[in-house]
Amino acid sequence: MTGMSAKTTGHDAPAGDLRLVNLTKRFGIFTAVDDLGLTIPQGSFFALLGASGCGKTTTLRMIAGLEQPTSGQVLLGDRDIARLRPYKRPVNTVFQSYALFPHLDIFDNVAFGLRRRGIRSVDAEVNRMLALVQLADFGHRRPAQLSGGQQQRVALARALINRPQVLLLDEPLGALDLKLRRQMQIELKRIQTEVGITFVHVTHDQEEAMTMADTVAVMNAGRIEQLGAPADIYEYPATAFVANFLGQSNLLAAEAAGPAGSDVPVTAHGARYSVPAGRARVASGPVYLGVRPEKLHLVDAADRVPAGHQYVTGVVTDASYVGVSTQYLVRTGWGSELTAFAANSGLGGRVPVGASVVAHWDPRHAFLLPRPPGADDATAGLLDEPVGASS
Amino acid sequence: MTALAHVPTSTGQPAPPPPPPRGGRHRLLPYLLLLPGAAWLLLFFAVPLFQLAAASLYDPAGSLSTGYALTWAFGNYPDAVQAYWPQLGRSFLYAGIALVLGLLMGYPLAYAIAQKAGRWKNLLLVCVVAPMFTSFLVRTLAWKTILSDNGWLVGLLRDVHLLGPDGRLLATPVAVVLGLTYNFLPFLVLPLYASLERLDYRLLEAAGDLYASPVQTFRRVTLPLSMPGLIAGTLLFFIPATGDYINAELLGTPNEYMIGNVIDSAFLVRLDYPQGAALSFLLMAAILAVVFVYLRRAGTEEVL
Numbered sequence: 001m002t003g004m005s006a007k008t009t010g011h012d013a014p015a016g017d018l019r020l021v022n023l024t025k026r027f028g029i030f031t032a033v034d035d036l037g038l039t040i041p042q043g044s045f046f047a048l049l050g051a052s053g054c055g056k057t058t059t060l061r062m063i064a065g066l067e068q069p070t071s072g073q074v075l076l077g078d079r080d081i082a083r084l085r086p087y088k089r090p091v092n093t094v095f096q097s098y099a100l101f102p103h104l105d106i107f108d109n110v111a112f113g114l115r116r117r118g119i120r121s122v123d124a125e126v127n128r129m130l131a132l133v134q135l136a137d138f139g140h141r142r143p144a145q146l147s148g149g150q151q152q153r154v155a156l157a158r159a160l161i162n163r164p165q166v167l168l169l170d171e172p173l174g175a176l177d178l179k180l181r182r183q184m185q186i187e188l189k190r191i192q193t194e195v196g197i198t199f200v201h202v203t204h205d206q207e208e209a210m211t212m213a214d215t216v217a218v219m220n221a222g223r224i225e226q227l228g229a230p231a232d233i234y235e236y237p238a239t240a241f242v243a244n245f246l247g248q249s250n251l252l253a254a255e256a257a258g259p260a261g262s263d264v265p266v267t268a269h270g271a272r273y274s275v276p277a278g279r280a281r282v283a284s285g286p287v288y289l290g291v292r293p294e295k296l297h298l299v300d301a302a303d304r305v306p307a308g309h310q311y312v313t314g315v316v317t318d319a320s321y322v323g324v325s326t327q328y329l330v331r332t333g334w335g336s337e338l339t340a341f342a343a344n345s346g347l348g349g350r351v352p353v354g355a356s357v358v359a360h361w362d363p364r365h366a367f368l369l370p371r372p373p374g375a376d377d378a379t380a381g382l383l384d385e386p387v388g389a390s391s
Numbered sequence: 392m393t394a395l396a397h398v399p400t401s402t403g404q405p406a407p408p409p410p411p412p413r414g415g416r417h418r419l420l421p422y423l424l425l426l427p428g429a430a431w432l433l434l435f436f437a438v439p440l441f442q443l444a445a446a447s448l449y450d451p452a453g454s455l456s457t458g459y460a461l462t463w464a465f466g467n468y469p470d471a472v473q474a475y476w477p478q479l480g481r482s483f484l485y486a487g488i489a490l491v492l493g494l495l496m497g498y499p500l501a502y503a504i505a506q507k508a509g510r511w512k513n514l515l516l517v518c519v520v521a522p523m524f525t526s527f528l529v530r531t532l533a534w535k536t537i538l539s540d541n542g543w544l545v546g547l548l549r550d551v552h553l554l555g556p557d558g559r560l561l562a563t564p565v566a567v568v569l570g571l572t573y574n575f576l577p578f579l580v581l582p583l584y585a586s587l588e589r590l591d592y593r594l595l596e597a598a599g600d601l602y603a604s605p606v607q608t609f610r611r612v613t614l615p616l617s618m619p620g621l622i623a624g625t626l627l628f629f630i631p632a633t634g635d636y637i638n639a640e641l642l643g644t645p646n647e648y649m650i651g652n653v654i655d656s657a658f659l660v661r662l663d664y665p666q667g668a669a670l671s672f673l674l675m676a677a678i679l680a681v682v683f684v685y686l687r688r689a690g691t692e693e694v695l
Contacts, residue, residue, distance in 0.1 A: 066596050086599040099597035103615045112611075113601035158601065 016042030016077055018063070018166050018198060023072035023082075025058050032058040034222035036072070040166075040215075045192050045199045047213035049206060051245070055222040056202045060168050063200065064093045076165055087116070092159035093168040096175075098151045100143035106130070106154055107139035113162040129157045132191065149180045156188070160195060169201040173208065185212055206246050210234070218242050234292075238281060240369050240378055243290055250296060250338045251288040251378040253371060258284040264368060269334045273310050273363070280368035288369040288378065295365040296340040298328060298357045311360035314338065316353050326350060330359050336377040447668035455662050467669040475653050475670060479677070482649040485564065485639075486632040489571035490579075493628055496572075497579040501620075502613075504580075505587035519580050522573075531570055531641045538566050538642065562644045570638035578627035586620025587613075622689055630678055650674050 023036040033055040040046045048056040061067035063074055065086030074082040081089050092113065100109050110129055111122040130136050133153035143151055152172055159167055169188075173181045189212050192199050203209050209216045210230040217227040218241070226238040234246055243249035254268035263274040264283045273289060280287075298316075305311050317337065318329040321344075328340045328351060340359055342348070351357060446459070447467055453459035472479070504515045522530055537544055538560040545561075548554040560566050590613065598608040614621075636651030645652075650670060657667030 064600055066600070086596075087602045087604055091600075093597075093600045095593060095597060095600075097591075097593055099591070099593045101594060101597070101612060103612075112598070112603070116598075116602040116604075116607055116611075162601070 016165055016198065017075075018042075018200070019073075019075040020059070020063075021073040021075060023059070023062060023074065024070045025055075025062060025067060026070045031222050033062070033069075036222070036224065038217065038224065038227075040198060040200060042165075042198055043196050045189070045201065045212060045214045047201045047203060047209035047216045048219055049203060049209040049216050049246070050219035051204055054219045056204075056219050057170060059219075060093070060170055060200065060202045063166065064091055064168050065089050066093075090165040091168060092162050092164040092166075093170060094152075094155045094159050094172045096170045096172065098143075098155040098172075100151055100154055100158070102143055105140050105142055106135065106146070109143065109154055110158045110161055112158060117162075125161060129161045132160075132194075133157045133187075148175055149184065152176065152184060153187075156191070160191070160197070163195075164197065166198045166200060169199060171203055172201075173203075173205075181208070188212060210246070216246075218245060220245070236279060236367055237290070237369065240288055240290075240371070243288075243367075243369060244378065247292065248339065249290045249292055249378075251290045251369065251371075252336070253375060253377050254287050254289040254368075256280070256282065256284050256287045256368060263363075266368065269312075269332070271312070273366070275363055275366045275368050279364070279366065282368060282370045286371040286373045286375070288371045290367045290369055291361045291365065293327070293339040294325075294341040294343075295361050296338060296359050297361065298330070298340055298342065298351055298359055300351075300355070300357060302358050305358060305360040309360040309362055310366075311358050312338070313356065313358050316351050316355050316357055319351065319353050321350075328357075330357060337379055339379060443668045443671060446664050447672050449665040449668075451663075451665045453665075455664075459664065464665065467665050468673065471666050471669040471673060474666075475650065478648055478650045478653050479670075479673065481647070482633050482651070482674070483677070483681070485568050485571060485647075485649060486629055486635075489568050489575070489632055490625060490629050492568070492572045493576050493579050494625070497576055497583060497624070498621075501580050501583035502587050505584050506590065506592065516584070519577050519584075523577060527574060527637060528641075530574060531637055534566070534570050534573065535561065535641055538569070561642060562647075564643070564647050566642040567639050567647045567649075570642045571632045571635060574635075574638065575628045575632050578631070579624040582620040582623040582627065583617060584620070586617040590616055618689065622686070625685075626682060630682070633678055634674060 018040040020036050020038040023033055023038075024031070025033040036055075036059060048059060050056045058067060062069050062082070065081070065084060065088075069082050072082065073080045076090065081091075101112065104112070107126055107130075110126045114122045114125065126139070127136065130139060133156055135150060135153055135157070138146065138150065138154075143154065146154065152175075155172065172188075173184050176184060185208060188199075188201075201209070201213060213230065215227065216230050216233055218225045218233065220241050226233055226242045233242060237243040237246065237249070240249075240251055243251060252268045254266040254273070256264055256266045258264070259277050259280070262277050264277055264280040265272060265274045266287060266289055267273075268289050275289065277283065299305060302311065302313070312332050314330040314332045316328050317331045320327045323344070325341045325343050328342065330338045330340060332338060338359060342351075445461055448461060448463050448465065449459040449467075450462040450464055451467055451470070500519070504512055504519070508515050536542060539545070540559050540561060545554065545559060548560075549556060549558060554560075560569075594612055594616070595608055598612045599605075603611060633649075634651050636649060636655050639647050639649045639652050640655075650673075654667050654670050654674070657663045657670060
């Protein structure tokens with residue numbers, strides 16, 4: 001999975017691209033970041049998405065210079081900055097804890113970076129930046145007198161004012177409540193479009209990554225599992241980890257016997273299915289047959305399955321009404337529970353618990369993923385907050 | 392140093408008794424709690440201070456055997472200054488030099504213990520405090536041995552020609568300043584440690600991220616944030632060091648005597664109470680003036 005890039009790497013990197021080459025960081029025997037290769041194009045909004053401990057923050061800290069890589073390069077344009085001290089890098093960070101200087105007022109906090117570089121007349125620039133983050137009248141307050149959201153915006157202004165080539169954001173919205181977080185996501189996106197600086201955003205919140213970033217890299221155990229536009233990753237995940245980290249998926253253990261024509265036929269739990277060859281990450285051996293819950297539709301009898309769709313039969317064991325949709329658990333004949341989301345669009349009735357149903361899907365929405373030999377079905381069950389439910 | 396806000400939890404307690412009527416015992420309670428300390432201060436600080444002020448204005452012609460008369464003899468003050476200004480100046484000079492030496496040693500020490508010591512932190516703190524387990528006098532006498540003419544230190548310094556063949560440490564200003572530095576160092580280190588221990592390393596990272604070199608980070612972030620500890624420490628060091636007389640007595644000669652030695656002898660040897668009292672007040676006024684100027688310059692709104 002190394003050596004991938006957000007855009008094609010056939011050409012030489014233009015001046016401002018950020019490239020990580022074979023970047024590795026070990027703490028004792030623990031490998032936090034494992035031979036990472038990545039190109040982040042200039043001016044893009046890039047999200048590093050992963051669970052805590054996956055190496056995403058370590059990667060960010062190596063770009064910022066707060067952590068020394070064990071090996072590898074951090075290239076900004078053609079310059080390797082991996083061994084530069086942090087204060088010599090054209091990179092600024094918005095810290096998770098904000099790390100505002102408590103002894104300085106907001107104005108001096110924002111002016112800090114300019115002054116350290118010997119710039120004397122900072123007033124106009126600081127005021128312009130405070131206006132950008134809508135804190136124009138707060139210059140003389142101390143950080144402790146501001147709310148969390150305001151402090152977050154000060155941290156953003158304090159970093160942005162330096163016009164870095166790359167702005168690093170280390171879960172900056174983590175401490176905010178849901179509503180404020182949504183507001184700040186839109187705000188950040190607006191500011192990024194306005195200033196055109198490369199943003200590298202680290203988060204464990206898949207929704208945040210999907211709504212804000214042009215390109216998302218899903219990290220797991222120090223490596224990048226998949227990289228691409230949010231919709232591409234969601235619609236066609238590369239691994240079982242991605243399929244269940246970004247949203248959730250029903251993954252049925254299956255065996256594939258190689259492509260036949262434009263399709264890949266598979267056998268799962270005694271039944272035969274097929275997936276278009278273009279949606280198969282592997283075409284033979286042990287595979288997962290994957291279907292997203294919202295692409296799984298429930299009907300009461302097999303003769304009502306639309307032509308061309310494939311199906312399994314089962315019994316509804318749970319129905320959770322969550323407003324925009326209803327989430328069903330369907331127990332199959334072999335005992336696995338599949339998840340299906342039905343939009344509460346007013347068309348079609350609700351299915352009662354205990355009803356026998358047929359769950360069907362369009363094969364063009366299914367995908368095949370590599371499966372470790374011996375692994376059984378991987379189904380996520382019901383999540384509190386399904387992806388896409390509110391969008 | 393830190394004000395811990397404790398929220399009382401009343402779980403498992405029966406419902407509190409109804410509040411007593413306003414004006415009851417509970418409103419007097421804070422004053423009752425103040426009473427023992429206030430009485431102590433009044434009896435053993437305010438009254439003697441007043442007594443001392445009166446004594447400083449006694450007729451200097453009086454003596455213990457003939458008795459003293461309060462004649463508002465303000466001339467005692469200029470007379471005392473004229474007679475003992477070298478000792479007064481020396482007190483501030485020695486304490487000042489000792490403070491500079493103490494800061495040069497104490498700040499890095501406090502910083503290292505607070506930020507870098509890891510699991511050795513508590514052991515190192517004990518080492519800082521450990522000398523206080525023996526008496527001030529014993530410690531200073533130990534220095535007398537260390538600095539003595541046939542001690543190993545003088546021998547070493549003579550061998551490397553930092554001291555001449557007849558050079559000595561004991562009975563010199565160097566010995567007195569070293570003694571002051573050593574004896575008051577813990578009072579400087581402990582408040583500094585308390586301040587630096589609370590310093591968030593993430594702020595130092597943020598400063599580095601915002602183009603501050605290590606020197607600039609120290610000057611713009613570490614130093615200002617350790618200011619409360621620095622001020623408390625320097626005051627706790629400087630004030631007793633200025634009034635000290637043990638170090639000059641044991642490690643110096645009359646040529647190194649400080650104002651404390653003069654006051655000591657005025658009260659206990661020469662029995663010149665008016666002069667001793669006048670010098671005591673002069674010392675107090677001078678220290679207050681220095682502290683006031685210092686706090687104004689250091690600019691901490693919490694203290695003033």
